[in-house]
Amino acid sequence: MEVEETGEIRTSWSSVPGERHSSTCDHGGKKRKQDPSPETVIRIIEDEEEEDEQEMMSDHMKDSEEPSNKRVKPVAKSNSVTGVITPVKTPALKRIGQSISRSISFRTEARPLPPAPLRPRSKASSFPRRRNSQCWSDTVDSHDLTAKEIKRQEVIYELTQGERQLIDDLSLVKKVYYEPMLKLDIMTESELGQIFGTLDSLIPLHEDLLGRLERLRGSEKTVGEVGPTLMNWFPCLESYVTYCCNQVGAKALLDQKKQEKRVEHFLRLCQESSFSRKLDLWNFLDLPRSRLVKYPLLLKEIQKCTPPDHPDEDTLPDALELIQSIVAEVNKKTGEAECQFYRRGLNYLEESQRLPEIQQSRFLLCHGELKNNKGQRLHVFLFERALVLTRPAEDREGAQVFHVYRQPLPNALINLEEIPDGEAGGGGTFRGAFTGGNDKVKNCFRVSSRGRSKAHTYSLQANDSFSKQQWITCLRQAIVQSRDMTAQTSQSQLSPHHDPALYHIAELSLSSDTEMAEHTSR
Numbered sequence: 001m002e003v004e005e006t007g008e009i010r011t012s013w014s015s016v017p018g019e020r021h022s023s024t025c026d027h028g029g030k031k032r033k034q035d036p037s038p039e040t041v042i043r044i045i046e047d048e049e050e051e052d053e054q055e056m057m058s059d060h061m062k063d064s065e066e067p068s069n070k071r072v073k074p075v076a077k078s079n080s081v082t083g084v085i086t087p088v089k090t091p092a093l094k095r096i097g098q099s100i101s102r103s104i105s106f107r108t109e110a111r112p113l114p115p116a117p118l119r120p121r122s123k124a125s126s127f128p129r130r131r132n133s134q135c136w137s138d139t140v141d142s143h144d145l146t147a148k149e150i151k152r153q154e155v156i157y158e159l160t161q162g163e164r165q166l167i168d169d170l171s172l173v174k175k176v177y178y179e180p181m182l183k184l185d186i187m188t189e190s191e192l193g194q195i196f197g198t199l200d201s202l203i204p205l206h207e208d209l210l211g212r213l214e215r216l217r218g219s220e221k222t223v224g225e226v227g228p229t230l231m232n233w234f235p236c237l238e239s240y241v242t243y244c245c246n247q248v249g250a251k252a253l254l255d256q257k258k259q260e261k262r263v264e265h266f267l268r269l270c271q272e273s274s275f276s277r278k279l280d281l282w283n284f285l286d287l288p289r290s291r292l293v294k295y296p297l298l299l300k301e302i303q304k305c306t307p308p309d310h311p312d313e314d315t316l317p318d319a320l321e322l323i324q325s326i327v328a329e330v331n332k333k334t335g336e337a338e339c340q341f342y343r344r345g346l347n348y349l350e351e352s353q354r355l356p357e358i359q360q361s362r363f364l365l366c367h368g369e370l371k372n373n374k375g376q377r378l379h380v381f382l383f384e385r386a387l388v389l390t391r392p393a394e395d396r397e398g399a400q401v402f403h404v405y406r407q408p409l410p411n412a413l414i415n416l417e418e419i420p421d422g423e424a425g426g427g428g429t430f431r432g433a434f435t436g437g438n439d440k441v442k443n444c445f446r447v448s449s450r451g452r453s454k455a456h457t458y459s460l461q462a463n464d465s466f467s468k469q470q471w472i473t474c475l476r477q478a479i480v481q482s483r484d485m486t487a488q489t490s491q492s493q494l495s496p497h498h499d500p501a502l503y504h505i506a507e508l509s510l511s512s513d514t515e516m517a518e519h520t521s522r
Helices: 047-062 147-183 189-196 199-216 227-257 261-272 281-285 287-304 312-344 356-360 465-492 501-506 513-520
Strands: 084-088 100-103 364-371 377-383 386-394 400-404 414-419 444-449 457-461
Touching (some): 147 189, 147 199, 189 227, 199 227, 227 281, 227 287, 227 312, 227 400, 261 281, 281 287, 287 312, 312 364, 312 377, 356 386, 364 465, 377 465, 444 465
Antiparallel strands (some): 084 100, 364 457, 377 386, 386 400, 414 444, 444 457
16 A cells, blocks of 8 residues: 655735635744544455455446456545545634645555546636745754744744735736736726726835845845844835825726626636636735735734844834834825715715815715615715715716715714614604614614704614614714814914904804804893
């Protein structure tokens, strides 16, 4: 009997969504031994037992083209092992992955079993290609490092491997998606430019960091100081502002183009191919953003494993502060771009709906689908200074637009009322639309305006309790911030020579116009 065993296939922690991760390296940097697979038991039937086995072998003998007059010694295997042990996945540990597969074949001195009928080979595209990666400990024969230093080398190695994988993925996107779609005229060059943005310029950026990290590895494949290298390279990530700000419009255009059959067919074929690892185009386009937010996490891990007397002890905190500030700036600019994008998509049905607070808003706090008291699905936008209810639609070109529904509400004038689950619906406000006729409400809240000549009240329902709490939390924060901004603006406009009575007006809680009029008439 011969046993053939394939080598272990390891996969590394990466930012790609949908991948599972595990580790084969313990904290000491040594490989952990896998639990031995169940031993194959070969039971040889003696001559006096062969008569009892004739019926068991009859079906198998029928498939043989050349029947034998000798009985074949059957082989029984524990745990239903039929020649291939399926991959065994261990739980994820420190976001470093590994998968193991083993193949075992058996041969005996006796006559081989009759050949089994051929089975159709499954398509290669049905199995996503996995990366073959290693831990740092797998790249060195021996070392005398402490467990803490081994962990530090593992994190630095993961940083290096992550750069290499990102470069491979971005190069794949350019070669497999961008260039074929341009050559086959599936999209125009202008449309592809909007969707892919400045992705092409990110490849040499990360190749630069990869080269710097590889040059840091000494003869023993260890890295000493990494802080100064990262400090010098991190400012290059400011180019991510342009790429991430473009992603909002890129995603909308990609979703629009997917409605075309040629585009949908091409993208589906790519996703079903093995090179895509079952990821769609947008997953690849979002990889740079995912990589950006991972740098602070990796630096924190390196800093945690750095001894107090190490040269990196002084530079790593500065590098961490730098990358955190860059990520915050990218998030801020991306938020402003998102707000501007959706503001442009608003279609006002009446001129009175164009509140100045909408144009004054720089950020979009949250947005999503809610139902009104008639059961209609609305897309609600909570801007920095205004709440806007809309009905989503498409224009003549297929682009998504949002028709403003009813009157938008300035955040500073909103009254928020949380409706407890199970409360009896009053009148026709909730009955039927929210509850299906059982007079019970769930995941609902109410917003109304105050201080205006005409009050507006909207009862809204979220999809679940979590979504409801998210909306309520965001609304409360927006209301407080908007009122503070309004109060600060009012105070800054007052001069020391004005009537002192005006100071009292500015200190009011903006409860209503009537209260202000009564106060000034005193």
